[in-house]
Amino acid sequence: MSIADVKERLAETPGEVSGVNVSFEFFPPNTPEMDTILWDSIEHLAPLNPSFVSVTYGADGSTRERTHRIVRRVLAETDLVASPHLTCIDASREEIQAIAKGYFDLGIRHIVALRGDLRAGCTEYQPRKDGYAYASDLVAGLREVADFEISVAAYPEVHPQAPNQRFDLDNLKRKVDAGATRAITQFFFYNDTFLRFRDLCAANGIDVPIVPGILPITRFPQLARFAEACGAAIPPQISRQFEGLENDPDTRRLVAASVAIDQVRRLQQHGVEDFHFYTLNRYRLTYAICHILGIRPQKAIPQKDAAHASD
Numbered sequence: 001m002s003i004a005d006v007k008e009r010l011a012e013t014p015g016e017v018s019g020v021n022v023s024f025e026f027f028p029p030n031t032p033e034m035d036t037i038l039w040d041s042i043e044h045l046a047p048l049n050p051s052f053v054s055v056t057y058g059a060d061g062s063t064r065e066r067t068h069r070i071v072r073r074v075l076a077e078t079d080l081v082a083s084p085h086l087t088c089i090d091a092s093r094e095e096i097q098a099i100a101k102g103y104f105d106l107g108i109r110h111i112v113a114l115r116g117d118l119r120a121g122c123t124e125y126q127p128r129k130d131g132y133a134y135a136s137d138l139v140a141g142l143r144e145v146a147d148f149e150i151s152v153a154a155y156p157e158v159h160p161q162a163p164n165q166r167f168d169l170d171n172l173k174r175k176v177d178a179g180a181t182r183a184i185t186q187f188f189f190y191n192d193t194f195l196r197f198r199d200l201c202a203a204n205g206i207d208v209p210i211v212p213g214i215l216p217i218t219r220f221p222q223l224a225r226f227a228e229a230c231g232a233a234i235p236p237q238i239s240r241q242f243e244g245l246e247n248d249p250d251t252r253r254l255v256a257a258s259v260a261i262d263q264v265r266r267l268q269q270h271g272v273e274d275f276h277f278y279t280l281n282r283y284r285l286t287y288a289i290c291h292i293l294g295i296r297p298q299k300a301i302p303q304k305d306a307a308h309a310s311d
Contacts, residue, residue, distance in 0.1 A: 020293045021274045022048065023083075023184075023211070026281055027056040028066030034281065038070070041283035046078050047297035048290050051274075054112050054151070057085035064099075075107060082108060083151065087116025088138050092130040096138065100145040110149040113138045113180070125161070136174040143179040152176075154183035154210060156197035160231040169204050176206050183208055184276045186230050187215035189238060189259075191266050212267060215278040216285035217242070217256040256285055261292045268293065 024045055029035045042053070055070050057063060067084055074082040084103060086096060100111065115125070115135045127133035132141055135152055142148050152175040155168055162168040172183060183206070188194055198210050217223050220242040227234050238259055245252040264275060275293070277286045 019273055020268070020295060021051045022290055022293070022295060023051045023053065023274075023276045024286065025054045025056065025276065025278050026070070028063040028070055029281065030063075030066070038281045041279060041281050042074070042078065042080075044283040044287060045279070046080055047299045048287070048295050049298045050080065052081040052083040052110055054083040054085060054276075057087050057114070057116065068099075071103070071108065072106065081110060083110040083112055084108065085112045085114060086138065086142070087114045088127065088132040088134065089116035090128070090131075092128065093132055093141060094130075096132060097141060097145055100142055100148070104146045104148070108148075109146075110151070111142060112151045112184070113142060113175075114153055134171075134174075136171070136178045139175050139178040139180050149182070150180045151182040151184050151211075152180040154185045154197070154201075155231075156185050156188050156194045157231050157233060160229075165200075169200060169206070172201070173204060173206055176208050181208055182211060184211045185213045186232060187213045187226075187278055188232055189235050189263065190233060191263060191270070193233075194267070195270055209274060211274045211276050212272060213276045213278060214260060214264060214289070215280075216260045216282075216289065218280055218282055218285065220245070220252075253285065257288050260285060260289050264289055264293060 026038060026042070029038050045053075053074065055067050055074070057067050071082045071084045074080050086099065088096075091099075103111065113135055115138070132138040139150050139152065142150055152172070154172055155162070158165050158168045159171075162171070176183070183201070185194065185197070194212055201210050215223065215226070217238075220239075224234065226232070241255050241259065242252065245255065264272075267275075277289070279286050
């Protein structure tokens, strides 16, 4: 059976049959080719009726205008709930509040509020004197602008710049106390680590949903770089499964789907009903995982074959 045959059958499958909620993250492309891949992915994932789709902001807010452009197009051309990222880095409080007011005027009601990544070459975070120092301050500032739904970041394996887990939990609690309504975790592969973290959050009065962030593995070397940067541990068995597949994309996709499906299925067995997928602007793996979770398209998906988005 060809990929086109599989897509056709998926498109014919009737509506959603699970109680699972999903959301998807995209990043602003910087080339016309990547722009085409992004919108092809949005077209294929939109029929799954996600709770929202987030659009990243880039390190130090460097993709600000591209993020705004994507958000505006999502609002204009789809029925999706667009949720732009906003960060503290390299912006004054007045600038951020102006951006937030502009988003509210466009109809945006959900924002992902983050401190933000450091500039390239920087090793220590220095807040701007006229800016929001940390994500908790940003959340409080957004609450002054409008009654946004606000998602924030959480770290089951501890933020790489946090001295310990106690400090990290206290920081998450500050964000929730400031008005955050959801926490989305950094990606992880050890489910027990997430489940323990979820229990710790509950024990420490963090009473918002803790949504696991899932990263389907499109290319293992890329994943390894991401994991090293954010402190996410990769199980040895996963590393072994991808050995020798650098030039075998078909097998690599099958292995990646198996790894992610096993992870979400096991989380589902522990009562997890919400999942946030870091799509890397590629739809195929995320679509397959959602199908296994019982999510079906609410309308026909595009039938064109996007070979450029095959990974």
